[in-house]
Amino acid sequence: MKDTIPSLELLHIEREKGExxxxxxxxxxxxxxxxxxxxxxxxKSEEEAKSILLLIKPEEAELREITPKFKKELEKMISRLIExxxxxxxKLIFYTVIDERLYHPYPFVKEREKDTELxxxxxxxxxxxxxxxxxxxxxxxxxxxxxxxxxxxLKSTKIYNIFSLTEMINKLDKIEEEAFPLSLKKGIIAIRExxxxxxxKTLAEQKNEAEQHVERALALALPVREILRLKExxxxxxxxxxxxxxxxxxxxxxxxxxxxx
Amino acid sequence: xxxxxxxxxxxEIVLIDKKPRKVFVEKRGNQVIxxxxxxxxxxxxxxxxxxxxxxxxxxxxxxxxxxxxxxxIFTSPRLINGKPLLSFARGVHTPLVYSSNWLFHIIFCxxxxxxxxxxxxxxxxxxxRNLSKKGLTLNNLEKFKGYKxxxxxxxxxxxxxxxxxxxxxxxxxxxxxxxLLKEIEERLKACD
Numbered sequence: 001m002k003d004t005i006p007s008l009e010l011l012h013i014e015r016e017k018g019e020x021x022x023x024x025x026x027x028x029x030x031x032x033x034x035x036x037x038x039x040x041x042x043x044k045s046e047e048e049a050k051s052i053l054l055l056i057k058p059e060e061a062e063l064r065e066i067t068p069k070f071k072k073e074l075e076k077m078i079s080r081l082i083e084x085x086x087x088x089x090x091k092l093i094f095y096t097v098i099d100e101r102l103y104h105p106y107p108f109v110k111e112r113e114k115d116t117e118l119x120x121x122x123x124x125x126x127x128x129x130x131x132x133x134x135x136x137x138x139x140x141x142x143x144x145x146x147x148x149x150x151x152x153x154l155k156s157t158k159i160y161n162i163f164s165l166t167e168m169i170n171k172l173d174k175i176e177e178e179a180f181p182l183s184l185k186k187g188i189i190a191i192r193e194x195x196x197x198x199x200x201k202t203l204a205e206q207k208n209e210a211e212q213h214v215e216r217a218l219a220l221a222l223p224v225r226e227i228l229r230l231k232e233x234x235x236x237x238x239x240x241x242x243x244x245x246x247x248x249x250x251x252x253x254x255x256x257x258x259x260x261x
Numbered sequence: 262x263x264x265x266x267x268x269x270x271x272x273e274i275v276l277i278d279k280k281p282r283k284v285f286v287e288k289r290g291n292q293v294i295x296x297x298x299x300x301x302x303x304x305x306x307x308x309x310x311x312x313x314x315x316x317x318x319x320x321x322x323x324x325x326x327x328x329x330x331x332x333x334i335f336t337s338p339r340l341i342n343g344k345p346l347l348s349f350a351r352g353v354h355t356p357l358v359y360s361s362n363w364l365f366h367i368i369f370c371x372x373x374x375x376x377x378x379x380x381x382x383x384x385x386x387x388x389x390r391n392l393s394k395k396g397l398t399l400n401n402l403e404k405f406k407g408y409k410x411x412x413x414x415x416x417x418x419x420x421x422x423x424x425x426x427x428x429x430x431x432x433x434x435x436x437x438x439x440x441l442l443k444e445i446e447e448r449l450k451a452c453d
Binding site for chain 2: 181183184186187190219220223224226227230234236238239240241244247248250251253254255256257258
């Protein structure tokens, strides 16, 4: 079986071409068992560890020396991925970088067993080209990460589970009450309303329309999450567009800036 | 207004502290645009972040794009050896130019932006506001380097090309300008 596993070097060459379709074809050729082998057995040398890191986080790979200690950290990271209990944390981070065009084509994506989810996940995360996000676990996963994760799953599997939608709607009802600033509140309300529409369309068996509402909700959830992330990072009040005020005019057009205390 | 497009296409037009995959060079008349290219941003593949540097009446301006719909002009960039310092937001690679002044002004071309655009703009103004309040220290100037080895003269796909005359909102970061570039003025005249 080993002969059929694309070597990391090959994956790297594929990546260099920047041809997404070529890459997808290669991905779909890999069987689940091969992915397992790749995931559990692949770190044999520092060189390989470095190649993997290049695939996951190229910027750091260039900066950081591959020491035995670092290799051990990397192995630990992979073994944590393999323990299912840790999966959700990692998945939520990586789902943010996975475009549906890459997510969808895998033949096992609709299967529910944890090992296939894990295989698919490892395939996408370890082999996907040039992931530039920071690989880190988060202590807490906020509701918006969960929302985006669920919406991405709905979008890719096309299986519309009414209960998961209504559960999200209830959650958004509670969050909306305390949301601030106004643009964030409007975003949350709009997401909720799109999900309500998705429920109605699903019940009416209008799948295409339901899909459009889920897509719209997802498009809005992405900037909402960024706003929440900034709120957490800056540890201060977030301003909205409603906080801007007119300070000048150019050719009759108002010029806005934020109120300065 | 004296306008002079900065360096020849052979040179770097800014200094950067992160390394993109490639930097595509587009020469349009006497104008030069550099596209800092990654295979992925957080949400989609093929990420081209355009940057253009202009000399306007002795001042250096850096022009870039935010989330497809916004044109951003940094009018007070900090310079090293005459070149602005450019960084990129983590994940999405939005270009951020280190400025001596982070005050921003926004002009909308549309009467109303759609909600998704409003939310992305909210993200951006909060980044700028935070920079203006807390300032930014450049601890390690050695991190900023040229990128000659990344330059590519292959064509940039049309849909990613940088246009100064098709924006929905204009953000000016830094010193408020006395006048705008001709293409921007024309876009402003054509607004709702």
